[in-house]
Amino acid sequence: HGKPIETDVLIIGAGPAGASLACFLASYGVKGILVSRDSTSAETPRAHITNMATFECFRDIGLEDILRNISTPIDETDHLLRWCLSMAGRELARRYTLQSTPQRTGEYKIASPCEHMDLPQTRLEPELVRYATLNGFQVRWDTEFRTMEQGDSRVTVDLFDKVTQQIFSVSAKYVFGADGAGSRVMRHLQVPMEGFPATQWAVNVFLKADLSHLMKSRPAVLSWVFQPHRDHADFNMVCIVRRVKQWDEWVFSFLPTPGAREEILSKEQYLEEIQQVIGDGTPVDITHMSRWRINEAYAAHFSVGRVFCLGDAVHRHPPAMGLGSNTSVQDSYNLAWKVAYVLQNKASPRLLDSYSLERQPVAKHMVTHTNEALRRHVPIFNILGIISPSVAERLEALSLLSANTETAEQLRTEFQGAADACAETELNGLGIEFNQDYSDSPAICADTSDSAPGKPALEENPDPLRFHTRTTIPGWRLPHVWLNKAIPENEISTIDLAGKGKFALFTGIGGGVWKEAASKLSAELNVSIRTISIGYGQEYEDLYGDWARIRGVESSGAVLVRPDNFVAWRHGKAEGDEKWATEKLSLVMRKVLALD
Ligand code: FDA
Numbered sequence: 001h002g003k004p005i006e007t008d009v010l011i012i013g014a015g016p017a018g019a020s021l022a023c024f025l026a027s028y029g030v031k032g033i034l035v036s037r038d039s040t041s042a043e044t045p046r047a048h049i050t051n052m053a054t055f056e057c058f059r060d061i062g063l064e065d066i067l068r069n070i071s072t073p074i075d076e077t078d079h080l081l082r083w084c085l086s087m088a089g090r091e092l093a094r095r096y097t098l099q100s101t102p103q104r105t106g107e108y109k110i111a112s113p114c115e116h117m118d119l120p121q122t123r124l125e126p127e128l129v130r131y132a133t134l135n136g137f138q139v140r141w142d143t144e145f146r147t148m149e150q151g152d153s154r155v156t157v158d159l160f161d162k163v164t165q166q167i168f169s170v171s172a173k174y175v176f177g178a179d180g181a182g183s184r185v186m187r188h189l190q191v192p193m194e195g196f197p198a199t200q201w202a203v204n205v206f207l208k209a210d211l212s213h214l215m216k217s218r219p220a221v222l223s224w225v226f227q228p229h230r231d232h233a234d235f236n237m238v239c240i241v242r243r244v245k246q247w248d249e250w251v252f253s254f255l256p257t258p259g260a261r262e263e264i265l266s267k268e269q270y271l272e273e274i275q276q277v278i279g280d281g282t283p284v285d286i287t288h289m290s291r292w293r294i295n296e297a298y299a300a301h302f303s304v305g306r307v308f309c310l311g312d313a314v315h316r317h318p319p320a321m322g323l324g325s326n327t328s329v330q331d332s333y334n335l336a337w338k339v340a341y342v343l344q345n346k347a348s349p350r351l352l353d354s355y356s357l358e359r360q361p362v363a364k365h366m367v368t369h370t371n372e373a374l375r376r377h378v379p380i381f382n383i384l385g386i387i388s389p390s391v392a393e394r395l396e397a398l399s400l401l402s403a404n405t406e407t408a409e410q411l412r413t414e415f416q417g418a419a420d421a422c423a424e425t426e427l428n429g430l431g432i433e434f435n436q437d438y439s440d441s442p443a444i445c446a447d448t449s450d451s452a453p454g455k456p457a458l459e460e461n462p463d464p465l466r467f468h469t470r471t472t473i474p475g476w477r478l479p480h481v482w483l484n485k486a487i488p489e490n491e492i493s494t495i496d497l498a499g500k501g502k503f504a505l506f507t508g509i510g511g512g513v514w515k516e517a518a519s520k521l522s523a524e525l526n527v528s529i530r531t532i533s534i535g536y537g538q539e540y541e542d543l544y545g546d547w548a549r550i551r552g553v554e555s556s557g558a559v560l561v562r563p564d565n566f567v568a569w570r571h572g573k574a575e576g577d578e579k580w581a582t583e584k585l586s587l588v589m590r591k592v593l594a595l596d
Pocket of ligand 1: 012015018036046047143144178179180181290292310312328
């Protein structure tokens with residue numbers, strides 16, 4: 001045992017949640033220790049889609065370009081979602097996804113200065129760990145969390161070193177449980193998980209097979225393969241084929257018939273099945289197999305005392321909508337500025353309470369809807385008779401798709417409708433990716449304008465899962481708008497003017513009092529508040545008129561943004577002098593930083 005090693009922060013788990021937390025904390029100059037039970041970062045690709053909201057977090061600390069360079073862009077040449085009878089065989093339906101959906105490309109462009117990218121965990125995690133190590137974190141692999149004890153000012157954690165086979169202790173001011181879906185930290189804290197028990201499971205088979213000859217005309221990122229004509233094993237009710245790399249690395253996810261025995265079969269059995277799923281004799285090399293459960297669970301709360309949990313430790317759900325790794329990174333982005341501000345005495349430790357209050361509802365919503373997105377496939381199973389054990393019945397259902405009868409016509413409409421419903425959310429959930437609402441949090445101050453709306457942010461949104469609501473209502477993500485300089489210079493996003501560890505106050509013509517107030521309070525609270533004035537003759541100009549359309553306040557008003565790019569508060573217009581503005585802003589800053 002010996003004397004505990006002292007550190008400010010200890011992060012348990014080096015997946016997307018833990019490793020990104022180390023990066024974001026390191027960007028504030030916080031130093032600490034990051035440990036992982038495994039000997040290396042993710043050895044299988046797992047999550048792929050890194051969405052724009054997540055890229056905005058990485059952009060904030062200068063990691064976007066590095067990660068873009070190791071990602072595959074998403075465009076119409078490789079991003080179909082489809083339903084088929086084998087990879088080489090007949091297709092039943094195709095849908096576009098993400099920004100490759102022609103009707104929606106513009107919406108994705110408008111939403112963010114970043115883009116969705118295909119970035120498997122095998123490539124993401126080493127970059128995160130590298131950034132963290134180069135910026136103040138010590139990383140130890142083969143180091144397993146065993147137990148912990150919380151005192152008034154520190155937490156003492158026992159870790160098992162798998163190399164020396166010894167236990168050693170770390171004493172940290174704050175501890176973070178980012179130890180994934182089987183979280184021992186969560187078990188230790190005895191935080192209840194809510195939701196529903198997992199009933200379904202699946203087996204992922206990772207493999208190499210060159211399918212480029214098939215993908216030329218069918219560039220599918222995700223294929224749901226049904227084989228109604230085969231009397232196939234019950235471990236393959238449907239096989240979801242996910243491209244890892246164009247076009248020779250794949251994950252074949254086998255979903256069994258409900259009630260099938262839960263087991264991983266032999267490599268030979270999967271090989272035989274995979275050959276059928278591909279359908280043209282292409283050689284296959286299986287590299288890895290793993291079983292996973294389709295979870296629908298979220299923690300009742302995310303923190304106990306000085307211990308904060310994030311990532312799969314607190315939300316467990318299927319990969320539909322591609323939100324697993326993204327939500328984990330966004331948890332850590334939410335947490336990092338708060339922890340850094342508290343450690344640097346810029347905020348009261350009570351600010352940390354807002355982490356669970358803000359992120360737990362996001363997790364609950366996400367877990368519910370990713371499961372819902374998966375359930376949207378059930379009507380397709382029913383229409384195609386997939387669940388029936390009889391080949392004859394399944395073939396009859398399939399043949400109806402091409403029959404010349406009224407019933408068949410109705411079935412075709414239902415089938416296409418069911419495919420639409422799947423595609424709408426599965427990989428077109430721009431809304432769920434962006435529309436996070438922290439307005440009930442103590443670290444948000446309600447709009448104090450005379451004409452402040454209640455909480456109408458989503459009122460005009462016909463489908464908040466699909467469509468992004470761009471608003472500066474406090475508690476919502478700062479919308480991206482391109483701004484210009486009076487001199488010839490590249491456009492700059494509002495997103496880039498905020499963040500970087502500082503508060504940002506957006507104002508415009510007539511809002512000079514906010515500038516003076518922000519500068520006074522920055523000095524008084526030792527917290528940087530950057531002011532950005534937008535309008536003709538101001539520091540930044542709004543040549544497209546988008547900021548004026550979206551800012552929700554008058555030109556002299558104020559939109560205050562937290563370091564994590566969420567709007568903290570807004571006020572309609574300047575209604576007094578510098579003293580008035582300082583008093584107003586002071587109340588807000590003290591509330592947000594829990595100093596009141
Ligand atoms: P993650 O599980 O990634 O990391 C946990 C970390 O904690 C690891 O470093 C581990 O070593 C460490 N750890 C665990 N116990 C420990 C202990 N006792 N002591 C010390 N360290 C400990 N998602 C998605 O969106 N799309 C997808 O296609 C897939 N596919 C997929 C396939 C497979 C096989 C898996 C397992 C998962 C997925 N996922 C996925 C889910 C996605 O991978 C997941 O949401 C993120 O990895 C979550 O990141 P975390 O950092 O929270 O946990």
